[in-house]
Amino acid sequence: MTRTARAVVPARATVSLARIEAGRLLRHPLVVLAAAFAVAVWVGEYVSGAAVSEYPILSVADRGTQYALLPLAAATLLAGNAATLRAHRHGTTAQYDVLALAPWRRTAAHLWSVVPVSVLAAALAGLHLAQLGLSGAAASRADWAEVATGPALVLLGGLAGVLLGTVVRSAVAAPLSLVLLAVVTFVLVTPSSRLSVRPVRWWGPVALEATSGQPLPAALQGRPAGWHLVYLLGFSVLAAGLALGRRAPRMPVAVGVAVGVLLAGLGGVLQLRPPGAGLIEARITATERPSEQQTCTAAGGVRYCAFPGFTGRTADWRPVVEGVLRWVPVDRRPAELTVRQRVLAEGRPGAGGGAVVAPVEAWRIDDARAGTPDPVPVGTDWGTGRAEADLAVAVADRVTRAGPGRPCGSRAGVVLWLASRSAPRADEGLRTAVASSTNGVLLTPADVGISVFLEPRAVQLGSSLQDRPEREVAAALARHWVELTAPGTTVERAAHLFGVPAPAPLDAGFTGC
């Protein structure tokens, strides 16, 4: 055999073996089940018409792929470990060790065999995001590093399984390691955990955003997904280098281990860096002076202002807004109405404390400067029912408001009815909110620290109106608009004007508005 053939033939054999092992890994029941699980989750969301599928925010959906692929990463770890231990488990090591292909090349083949599973994970995640992106209702944009994290986790899982198989000749080592990793991950990502809001949560395989607010536009997220990917790839290279061990050619292994340590260390440290000044400034601007970042479009006499990536959502907001306005007498409609998207970037990880406080004064100044006084807030979520209900109530509140003060008495009942008649999904969201409340209904448009509370008796009035024919209620509303929306009009008077029974008195101790 020539010198060249000596080098090429074992490499080709390694590739051939990797192909065989990859095929077996891809057909491993655990891997098949875990891949099917990820697909089932996404298909389930699509079939059930869940908001995350119908109105996806790609900058949230991208990291969502990581969680769906976690079982596949775990399965690849177990399957890769089992494949590596196969020769030991079945007593073929003595035979294999005297064959031409060196043991370290067999290990290399096991390492390579993980790559197709990772590619499968990437394909699944990519297809899922492509399907969401092509749906037409998608907002924002995906971060490729977030999308690549899931497949990287699958790769790391498989390589770690192979490493375990070469270090510990026991089938229980991999499941035990997985349990340990699950516990660490649970501590790092569980919202109730103190660590979950700290940067160290990025040392786990995946990092959740432990906030209750609505998603931020992609440019404001500031998740160090790229460095996290480097961190995971560093561990992958390190695992591969260590698995090849001492019997492989020293130099490549040493270089691999060094590169792995470097990448894992670099990514591990840099992913903990706080957001830069530019990002913080952009978040503050988005929160307090959104008009500087938003694009506004006019439709049907209403201006819709949205953050970059969300301008397509105005077409979804419009039916709800116009669904409220159509019940308002023409001469009572506001001369100018603006729907403005709001986010509350402050209080998010990396941007300071956790309090959710609406910067009302900053908004007032910003809106005055933009020529859009008293706009109706809308968030980034859509398709949840609750988001539609929030917008409808906010619009109804805005168009029935004759002066300062929250909706109360008769006006609150009118707000509820207007909102429920705006669009089917808003009605559905309101009914769900009413059904899950006991003393009135609290709505929080855009989740930016402002709320609209509808007192219990107004809710009762609104519910009574919902059961009446639309035309009757609309006619009464048109006839008595001024009185029904006046701040001092009681629910008893409103019930009388609408011709419905007056709501029952409140229990002792509850004063209503």
Add this chain to the structure above:
Amino acid sequence: MTDSTVRLTDVIVDYGRHRALDGVSLAFGTGVTGLLGPNGAGKTTLLRVVATALEPSAGAVDVLGLDPRAPAGRLSVRRRLGYVPQEPGFHPGFTAFQFLDYVAILKELTDRRRRHQEVRRVLDAVDLMDVRGKRIKSLSGGMRRRVAVGAALLGDPDLLVMDEPTAGLDPEQRLRFREFLGELGERHTVLLSTHQTEDVMSLCRRVVVLHGGRVRFEGDPAGLAAVAAGNVWSSPEKPPAALVSWRTGSGGFRNVGRPPDGAAVLEPSLEDGYMLLLGGPDADGRSR
């Protein structure tokens, strides 16, 4: 001896304080060489040394003109070697074809089409073509052993090392296997260990008897039988002086040892020579 495929010179193998091979020197070439010896004689250790699975503690080993102690030499030997261990392992979930295909890759048969051709050739040779699609866990013990032999035959190796390849085979399988090995021995160097003296008698061009880690005999089967020439006799009663004696089908006793004067001396067999070697004072001083 210049055309020897394998040459061992003063090979010593120690397992801790136990000496498994004690200054073994032997050489053999094309044809089937049988390795006989009782349990613990060092047969498996010797086979593992020849198969490059074990490096001797001392002595020189030359296999196919190469030094297996050097990495390059060891790799070259392994490329031309087929080895069937005493207790071969299998992946029970693999089919016979998949297992042999897997081993073929480990033997660096990289071209998929040629590799599959080779696997089919070997399956045919070990008479497993009909069950190639069956999982190994569903095959009989004899079939599994043939799978192991098939794995060793992949790539048409120059040297075949087989540790008790006929163990577990039924008489028919053993006969077919002898026929097969006999054909192999015409072109290849085959070293096999066995407890079956019939196998050696019918197959082997050369025979080596190991005992206590030392070579007690090296020569052809007739030579091993000749060791007992004049030391085998028949008698109506079991003589106390015999090293070994057993009742034959005719009712008398066949005895190995120093015959008494006037005894009816018989033609010795290979087994007689083997018994005499192991039971004689030159072996380990014990009488059998």
